[in-house]
Amino acid sequence: MSDATQSGPVLAADGTPLKRSLARALRAQKMRALMLIAPLLIFILVAFIAPIVDMLFRSVENQIVSETLPRTVVGLQDWDPTDLPSDDVFAALAYDFIEATERRRHTRLGSRLNYETTGISSLFRQSGRSVDEIGEEYTAQFVELNAAWETPATWVALMAPADWITAEAAWAERFAVVADAARIATQAVAEADEASVGQAAAAAAVARAEASRVELEQPVFRLSVAAQEVLPETSDAYRSFARTIQQVDEETPTAEVPWNTVYLALYRDLSALDVSGYNGPMADLLIEADAAVETFEGLTPREAWGEVNDGWLDLDNWATIEAFSDPFTAGYFLSAVDLQLTPDGIEAQPEEQRIYILLFKRTIIMSMAITLMCVFLGYPIAYLLSNLPSRTSNLLLILVLLPFWTSLLVRTSAWKVLLQQQGVINDLLVWVGLVADGSRLALINNQVGTIIAMTHILLPFMILPLFSVMKTIPPTYVRAAKSLGATNFTAFRRVYFPQSVPGIGAGCILVFILSIGYYITPELVGGRTGTFISNRIAYHISSSLNWGLAAALGTILLVLVLALYWAYDRIVGIDNVKLG
Amino acid sequence: MTSDESQAFVAFDRVQKSYDGEVLVVKDLNLHIGRGEFLTMLGPSGSGKTTCLMMLAGFETATHGDITLDGKPINNIPPHKRGIGMVFQNYALFPHMTVGENLSFPLEVRGIGKSLREEKIIRALDMVQMGDFINRRPAQLSGGQQQRIALSRALVFEPELVLMDEPLGALDKQLRETLQFEITNLAHQLGITTVYVTHDQTEALTMSDRVAVFDDGRIQQLAAPDKLYEEPENSFVAQFIGENNTLQGTVSKIDADMCEVTLDDGSIIDALPVNVTTVGEKTQVSIRPERVEMDPSRLTPGAHTLKAEVLEFVYMGDIYRTRLRVAGREDFIIKTRNAPDQRRLTPGESIEIGWRPTDCRALDA
Numbered sequence: 048m049s050d051a052t053q054s055g056p057v058l059a060a061d062g063t064p065l066k067r068s069l070a071r072a073l074r075a076q077k078m079r080a081l082m083l084i085a086p087l088l089i090f091i092l093v094a095f096i097a098p099i100v101d102m103l104f105r106s107v108e109n110q111i112v113s114e115t116l117p118r119t120v121v122g123l124q125d126w127d128p129t130d131l132p133s134d135d136v137f138a139a140l141a142y143d144f145i146e147a148t149e150r151r152r153h154t155r156l157g158s159r160l161n162y163e164t165t166g167i168s169s170l171f172r173q174s175g176r177s178v179d180e181i182g183e184e185y186t187a188q189f190v191e192l193n194a195a196w197e198t199p200a201t202w203v204a205l206m207a208p209a210d211w212i213t214a215e216a217a218w219a220e221r222f223a224v225v226a227d228a229a230r231i232a233t234q235a236v237a238e239a240d241e242a243s244v245g246q247a248a249a250a251a252a253v254a255r256a257e258a259s260r261v262e263l264e265q266p267v268f269r270l271s272v273a274a275q276e277v278l279p280e281t282s283d284a285y286r287s288f289a290r291t292i293q294q295v296d297e298e299t300p301t302a303e304v305p306w307n308t309v310y311l312a313l314y315r316d317l318s319a320l321d322v323s324g325y326n327g328p329m330a331d332l333l334i335e336a337d338a339a340v341e342t343f344e345g346l347t348p349r350e351a352w353g354e355v356n357d358g359w360l361d362l363d364n365w366a367t368i369e370a371f372s373d374p375f376t377a378g379y380f381l382s383a384v385d386l387q388l389t390p391d392g393i394e395a396q397p398e399e400q401r402i403y404i405l406l407f408k409r410t411i412i413m414s415m416a417i418t419l420m421c422v423f424l425g426y427p428i429a430y431l432l433s434n435l436p437s438r439t440s441n442l443l444l445i446l447v448l449l450p451f452w453t454s455l456l457v458r459t460s461a462w463k464v465l466l467q468q469q470g471v472i473n474d475l476l477v478w479v480g481l482v483a484d485g486s487r488l489a490l491i492n493n494q495v496g497t498i499i500a501m502t503h504i505l506l507p508f509m510i511l512p513l514f515s516v517m518k519t520i521p522p523t524y525v526r527a528a529k530s531l532g533a534t535n536f537t538a539f540r541r542v543y544f545p546q547s548v549p550g551i552g553a554g555c556i557l558v559f560i561l562s563i564g565y566y567i568t569p570e571l572v573g574g575r576t577g578t579f580i581s582n583r584i585a586y587h588i589s590s591s592l593n594w595g596l597a598a599a600l601g602t603i604l605l606v607l608v609l610a611l612y613w614a615y616d617r618i619v620g621i622d623n624v625k626l627g
Numbered sequence: 628m629t630s631d632e633s634q635a636f637v638a639f640d641r642v643q644k645s646y647d648g649e650v651l652v653v654k655d656l657n658l659h660i661g662r663g664e665f666l667t668m669l670g671p672s673g674s675g676k677t678t679c680l681m682m683l684a685g686f687e688t689a690t691h692g693d694i695t696l697d698g699k700p701i702n703n704i705p706p707h708k709r710g711i712g713m714v715f716q717n718y719a720l721f722p723h724m725t726v727g728e729n730l731s732f733p734l735e736v737r738g739i740g741k742s743l744r745e746e747k748i749i750r751a752l753d754m755v756q757m758g759d760f761i762n763r764r765p766a767q768l769s770g771g772q773q774q775r776i777a778l779s780r781a782l783v784f785e786p787e788l789v790l791m792d793e794p795l796g797a798l799d800k801q802l803r804e805t806l807q808f809e810i811t812n813l814a815h816q817l818g819i820t821t822v823y824v825t826h827d828q829t830e831a832l833t834m835s836d837r838v839a840v841f842d843d844g845r846i847q848q849l850a851a852p853d854k855l856y857e858e859p860e861n862s863f864v865a866q867f868i869g870e871n872n873t874l875q876g877t878v879s880k881i882d883a884d885m886c887e888v889t890l891d892d893g894s895i896i897d898a899l900p901v902n903v904t905t906v907g908e909k910t911q912v913s914i915r916p917e918r919v920e921m922d923p924s925r926l927t928p929g930a931h932t933l934k935a936e937v938l939e940f941v942y943m944g945d946i947y948r949t950r951l952r953v954a955g956r957e958d959f960i961i962k963t964r965n966a967p968d969q970r971r972l973t974p975g976e977s978i979e980i981g982w983r984p985t986d987c988r989a990l991d992a
């Protein structure tokens with residue numbers, strides 16, 4: 048009896064369980080196999096899997112809103128959509144918007160939101176020009192009260208902790224020295240004679256590089272704990288200002304007067320809070336201002352925004368911002384299937400904007416047509432090839448592959464020449480008399496053109512798997528069928544054809560998947576009615592720059608292909624696919 | 628069971644075949660097969676056996692000559708109307724059909740009704756003891772089982788003629804022997820005419836009514852197995868069928884049924900003239916190992932004997948096989964039965980051998 052019938056694990060000669068020693072023996076083999084495929088694996092991960100994952104991610108990603116308008120998004124969380132947001136939200140918008148403008152992010156956000164509600168793009172662009180005016184009346188009143196409010200040093204003392212101030216001062220000193228050296232070196236280059244100009248230029252470059260290195264080392268602005276406690280909104284606004292100045296303008300906050308929005312924040316803090324207990328830096332100045340703000344006059348944030356652009360008093364725009372304030376959104380996917388996310392829920396797009404469902408349908412139907420054409424044209428050829436002696440069949444196979452030797456673009460362009468109304472085929476038909484000169488056939492810039500050209504281009508992908516499968520069907524099967532009494536046709540239908548089905552399956556999958564994502568040929572010969580979904584994806588990638596929508600369309604395409612693949616597996620069985 | 632031309636079921640008449648227009652693969656084939664006969668084509672590889680079978684089945688056309696089936700020229704009948712059952716070397720069972728479907732195929736194309744079909748299929752499967760396998764696919768069967776199915780598929784539509792092209796070539800010896808027996812039994816039971824191709828001579832001898840030995844596109848001899856073995860008509864057949872000792876010599880004396888041959892070393896032996904007619908002719912004499920006698924007393928008095936030296940003695944169980952040096956050749960074999968009183972030779976021993984003249988055939992050189 049064999050060991051397998053004993054109870055307990057089977058043991059190897061040295062007493063270790065057989066499974067474990069087998070696993071150990073196989074591990075080395077597996078490692079070697081892994082090493083062999085490692086370069087390809089890494090390449091695929093980097094060049095194929097990663098982009099696909101990134102694409103999938105982009106189709107739902109929507110961080111731009113919450114990243115550009117972080118305070119506004121938080122403020123909108125408990126907003127009643129039937130009314131305009133509160134002043135707090137408008138103030139938050141001011142703090143967010145001025146930073147976004149300085150960092151030149153507001154137009155990007157505008158374009159993003161414009162995919163959802165047209166007109167937002169220009170609202171954002173125009174607002175960017177005058178957002179810095181928000182709060183200016185408060186600035187004026189603070190300065191009038193005490194000119195110290197106009198000096199950057201006041202603000203730094205009030206906001207920053209002592210250690211940051213020291214670090215910043217040390218940096219400024221070094222920076223001045225290096226910058227000076229760089230300036231002198233540059234000047235030397237300008238004045239140097241031709242012989243030594245190279246040398247001087249090199250020295251200048253070194254000096255400038257040193258200067259920029261020092262710049263990078265500028266200590267990032269920090270708030271003091273006291274400032275954060277006593278003036279929460281102001282300190283937040285000031286930090287936003289200080290860091291933007293440091294990072295965007297490469298300047299130091301110690302030399303810049305804050306934005307008007309910071310004064311607005313200060314006004315709001317002082318009106319709302321009691322600062323009498325404060326005894327940190329600039330306490331006197333602050334307490335003086337606290338007493339005075341009651342008399343200040345100015346616009347509320349909402350009014351100020353209304354001045355900037357009355358688009359901000361439009362509920363629809365706020366609804367859009369609110370709807371897309373989540374870091375993830377289904378919006379792209381909804382657009383990709385002709386739906387949209389409105390404040391009232393999901394709705395169909397307006398009739399004239401519904402294009403994607405149509406395009407998906409068209410892509411699938413035309414791909415199927417192309418696949419069928421390839422089967423009908425390719426099957427007899429593959430059959431013929433597989434029954435020829437191998438010398439002849441190899442020669443003919445080269446002819447089948449010949450199209451691959453010329454560029455896809457050239458072939459497609461050739462079809463343009465052949466198929467146009469004044470092209471070779473129409474000329475021939477007219478000459479033969481099949482078609483009247485006045486009614487030449489439209490063979491290009493429509494679906495017919497796409498199907499003809501793509502069938503031609505994809506035909507080898509059908510013929511090759513068919514050929515290699517047919518090659519493995521021994522002729523004795525058909526002979527056997529005939530000897531058993533089957534006519535030629537029956538022998539083909541009942542015996543040969545079923546055995547060639549795996550080849551048809553492989554060819555169909557190849558051709559269908561290739562054609563469903565095809566781009567160049569439909570673009571060139573498809574005209575308006577013969578383009579595929581991929582042309583739309585390309586348009587969003589390169590022209591409209593709506594990458595999220597492109598990614599969503601791509602993801603849907605991917606899912607469609609996988610679903611079809613799955614269905615194929617269920618119906619035909621993927622084991623029935625043979626490439627040779 | 629030789630049949631004359633008029634009642635032959637299958638007849639090849641001066642048939643020639645060339646594939647490429649340069650070489651004749653089949654040269655002047657004349658063969659008449661009687662109804663119910665089991666005829667085997669035996670020959671070395673490339674001798675044209677399969678080609679003959681394919682011409683009969685209709686997958687190749689004869690370049691020249693006529694083939695008739697039941698008196699009708701076969702050329703005008705397409706393969707599927709010939710009603711010839713065929714068993715291929717690689718079985719050619721349709722891989723995408725179950726055993727049942729494979730057997731059903733020839734019946735379906737003949738338009739036979741479902742119930743009759745099932746009955747015939749079951750009968751055909753039972754004939755080869757494969758009734759339990761009706762729902763298996765060919766890939767799930769062993770080689771011998773596939774062979775049985777191929778056989779029952781070729782028989783299920785009750786053809787009058789069955790062609791088998793090396794049907795047992797891929798099987799091991801034991802299985803081959805079992806199936807050889809089954810095939811001959813079935814063929815005789817059902818009264819089918821069978822043309823069987825093989826290059827295994829034992830198979831040919833044990834199964835057939837007649838054997839056609841092919842070589843170089845010609846039938847070298849067409850005869851019943853015993854006749855073929857014992858009375859080969861030329862040296863090719865003598866060499867090809869069974870083990871044979873050959874000696875080269877020249878005819879030195881010849882009568883109607885006896886001749887003397889002087890071997891190359893000068894010794895003289897008696898032989899039956901088969902392909903020699905005149906004194907001085909070169910000849911090759913052939914004698915079966917089991918017909919060589921070591922005991923001169925068993926020979927006709929006065930018969931010529933030869934001196935021989937024992938080179939090797941091999942014990943093979945049922946027989947002893949001894950290699951001798953005879954007339955300068957070292958490949959002379961004798962076989963003796965393992966009987967209680969049988970003499971065991973030892974290498975180096977010198978003995979005297981001889982044979983009855985009728986067992987030693989003087990053939991073409």
Ligand SMILES: Nc1ncnc2c1ncn2[C@@H]1O[C@H](COP(=O)(O)OP(=O)(O)OP(=O)(O)O)[C@@H](O)[C@H]1O
Binds near residue numbers: 646671672673679826
């Ligand atoms: N389709 C073909 N085209 C050209 N030559 C062929 C073809 N089929 C067979 N031949 C040649 O004809 C000769 C006889 O072939 P055939 O198949 O009849 O031999 P066979 O006796 O069946 O040999 P084996 O025992 O090896 O099967 C061979 O020399 C072979 O090369």
Ligand SMILES: [Mg+2]
Binds near residue numbers: 676677678792
């Ligand atoms: Mg053969």
